[in-house]
Amino acid sequence: MIMTRRERAWIAVKRGAGALRDRWFPEPASAPLLSQKAVAGPVPWVIAIMTALTVVAAAGGLALGSIARTAEADLAGGVTVQIAGPAQAETRKQASAAVDALRNLPGVTDVRRLPDAEREALLRPWLGDAAMEDGEPGEDSLLVLPELIELRLAADAQDTGIESIREALAEPAPDATVSADMEWLAPLEGAISALQWLAVALVALLVTATAASVLLASRSALAANHDTIEIMHLLGAHDRQVAQMFQKAAGLSAAAGGAAGFAVAQATIIALGRRFADLGPGNTAAGLHWYDWIALALIPIAGVALAAFTARITVLATLRRMP
Template sequence: MGFLSSLFDRWRGGGATSDPRLLPEAQLSGPMPWVIAIMISLTVVAAASGLALRNAARTASADLEGGVTVQIVTAAPTERLRQADAVLAALKTAPEVAEVRQVAQEELNTLVEPWLGTRPGDDVEALPIPALIDVRLKGPATAEKLARLRAIVRPVAPSARVDAQAGWLAPVFAAIGTLQWLAGGLIALLAMATISAVLLASRNALGNHREAIEIVHMLGGTDRQIARVFQRSMAFDAAAGGLAGLLLGGITIATLANQFAALGSGMVSGAVLHWQDWLMIAAIPLAGVALAVVTARVTVLAALRRML
């Protein structure tokens, strides 16, 4: 009864707002801050992954938007070089073309070396490797522009293939889009899990202090005053858990970033987080605190209406 006696003294002496704590246990004593920390850290990692994937897709799409590759596919090396020179000369006069260059044989040798197992002394030029011509258009590589380029290339190089570079990565872009939706779904599930945890914790606290709440009501306390007690307690727990979760999530992001940076892939290099992304990530704990406080308030008010 010591807690009830001190509660009566505080309520009679200073009113409901002098020391509004109804929960006698200390902050951070229960599992709630740690549950919220886990939820926030997972949300931070999921949000950072989704934002990094979005940035990688945008960077790759911008780089390949006006890119076109012409492949001269023929087995005879002499004929292949002749057709490549003819295509190069024809494309330089095309109005849609901003820049055109033939990929050097050394670059092609470097590209195929890991797949063919060739060595520096091998005669790679004798292999039927297509001659590649890199074309940059003045705008996006639309279907109409590709058709006009094919009409220019076909008379001088019947075996040539004209393809938009963005088309090669279409399956990759589709996979990135799917991963972004999965990241968003994971964030939604984590938000629902946080709401459920706060709801259960609030109901448990109400059940543990039902007698004290009834006495406070008899002393003139309102439902809103009692709800503010639980809101304040939940806000402290959620803030502590949010900061811990943000720190843990930041460490995880930095570790993953270092691991992927070591790959040296061109597309992976575009998966970086800008300052706007970091602002969104930093706002996640604030959103978690707001979600926990609102959930606690709604849960307590609804329970109090049914209780009395």
């Protein structure tokens, strides 16, 4: 058969490509006794889902703790004095006397009397624009804005500062009400603590579910490859060698599923952080520090170790009961 020059060149290219493929990507001498897919089963998908849920739950718990610490640091030592009840002139008189008394009080580091515009801005969301416009504060107005004084106590005066402030204001401002900024945070701390324990419980449940899924997948793979394992035993393979094959398959499957699950969880956390961006520096995404992200990154790694350990223990225990 006479071939043209182009056909001979094409055959030479194909032979060269085949030679390179055989050199750099040789085909295995024989197929493995137990394939990765037959051993792993649905483990990668289960690990991906469990990892994503675990990372999101853990991130929520860490972010809540960070938010609580940030709020506590911002409000520590803060005290608010409110003067409300008497007429506008009497309220202003008591507020002025209270500011003078507080500035001379030991342990008080900062005193600030809120101006009218700032007090109106605080009340406007509650009373509405119409009420604020119809009742401009003044001598003849029925709307009397309470006087608000913000002050901050030194660290060594926070325990006894509230009582000393009340005693100092008893005479110059008898209508004053003193409250620590940390008082309203106590119920919030209880709620945050409960949510954190809920996150811990969810993580524990997800870890248990992950181990159970690997256990069931390993038992199913053992039952499906029972004849192959018997042949391996006849050829001299030990239980530890068989278990090592299952352990490797479970570890690789968990690594693939964990990486995918962590990527999904990271995208979810960032998306939630953007949704809560209006909350300020304590929102979900900003509330996670670099060490929190390191702790979250360890979750899929721990998932790989858990899957491999569970598969090995399950296979060894099952093989010991086999005849």
